[in-house]
Amino acid sequence: xxxxxxxxxxxxPSLLTVRAAALIASADVIIVDRLVDHxxxxxxxxxxxxxxxxxxxxxGGPTTTQETINALLIEHGRRADCVVRLKGGDPFVFGRGGxxxxxxxxxxxxxxxxxxxxxAFAVPxxxxxPVTHRGLSTSVTVISGHDVGDGSDFELAGRSRATIxxxxxxxxRADIAAAxxxxxxxxxxxxxxxxxxxxxxxxxxxxxLGELGATLLHAPAVMVxxxxxxxxx
Numbered sequence: 259x260x261x262x263x264x265x266x267x268x269x270x271p272s273l274l275t276v277r278a279a280a281l282i283a284s285a286d287v288i289i290v291d292r293l294v295d296h297x298x299x300x301x302x303x304x305x306x307x308x309x310x311x312x313x314x315x316x317x318g319g320p321t322t323t324q325e326t327i328n329a330l331l332i333e334h335g336r337r338a339d340c341v342v343r344l345k346g347g348d349p350f351v352f353g354r355g356g357x358x359x360x361x362x363x364x365x366x367x368x369x370x371x372x373x374x375x376x377x378a379f380a381v382p383x384x385x386x387x388p389v390t391h392r393g394l395s396t397s398v399t400v401i402s403g404h405d406v407g408d409g410s411d412f413e414l415a416g417r418s419r420a421t422i423x424x425x426x427x428x429x430x431r432a433d434i435a436a437a438x439x440x441x442x443x444x445x446x447x448x449x450x451x452x453x454x455x456x457x458x459x460x461x462x463x464x465x466x467l468g469e470l471g472a473t474l475l476h477a478p479a480v481m482v483x484x485x486x487x488x489x490x491x
Contacts, residue, residue: 261335261362263355265348265374268381269295269457277372285342287334289327293346293478295457307334324354328361335367348376352402352425378423381455381480385462386491394485395421403427403481409437416441421484428479432471438483443467448488453479 262281267273274282282288282301290299292312302308309330311322334341349355349371362369378400382389389398397420401411404426415422416438427434428451439445445468453461453476465473467483475481 260339260368260370261331261341261343262370262372263343263345263349263358264372265353265376266291266294266298266344266346267375268347268377268384268455269298271295271297271301273375273380273456274298275372275374278374281340281342281372282344285340286338287341288344289330289334289341290344291346294344298344324357328358331358331362332365332367335362335365345374346377348374351376351378351400352404377455377480378425381452382423382450382482384456385450385452387450387482387486387489388491389421389423389482389486391486391489394489395419397421398423400425401427403430403434406430406433406437409433409440412437413441416443419484421482421486424481424483426478427481428475428477431473431475431481435467435470438467443483445469447483448485449473449481449483450487451475451479451481453477455480 264278264281279301285306287307288302289309289311311327331343343358345353347353359369379389390396399415399420400423401415403424412434424434445466447467449465449467449470451463463473463475
């Protein structure tokens with residue numbers, strides 16, 4: 259009995275690791291996130307039990323709580339030979355993989371972590387944006403935009419020269435932009451937003467920090483803030 263926490267990468271199945279593709283193809287049970295691309299799901303065995311545990315906080319669809327997901331992992335981890343917990347990107351980058359690993363270990367179930375290509379780096383790269391570039395940025399900060407709070411994390415990031423990559427930030431983009439400007443970033447700072455990166459629905463939008471709040475965007479999107487976002491590679 260074994261549960262594998264598998265990163266599905268940013269979307270395109272060709273960006274899966276070899277280990278991830280092999281596990282998806284051999285799993286008895288796959289417990290999958292909502293945003294995992296349909297082409298990745300299609301790699302599963304025809305007789306595999308595929309359980310959708312997607313979260314739908316804004317579109318009115320059914321939402322699976324983290325407690326329910328943990329319980330499903332433990333239930334199937336005790337019964338099936340191979341269980342894959344399939345998560346978008348990397349399991350440990352805003353994927354709550356650490357919580358699931360702790361729950362499984364507490365239940366006495368062996369866990370393997372299979373890293374995935376994080377959308378925080380892959381999606382900008384595919385769009386021709388290096389998150390670090392000599393002379394422009396020597397560091398990168400990845401921030402969740404899901405809960406802006408008092409904006410202090412973004413203000414701190416705004417004080418640096420680091421490239422800022424924001425995941426799950428579309429809904430709060432106006433508040434995020436305001437906090438970054440309070441931290442010292444210029445309204446003229448380039449921003450590139452990539453919706454549904456590496457998938458058939460990909461859309462790229464160039465804007466500036468000053469215009470970000472008024473720019474029409476749709477989730478999911480990766481937003482890159484910094485001079486590197488203005489490069490045309």
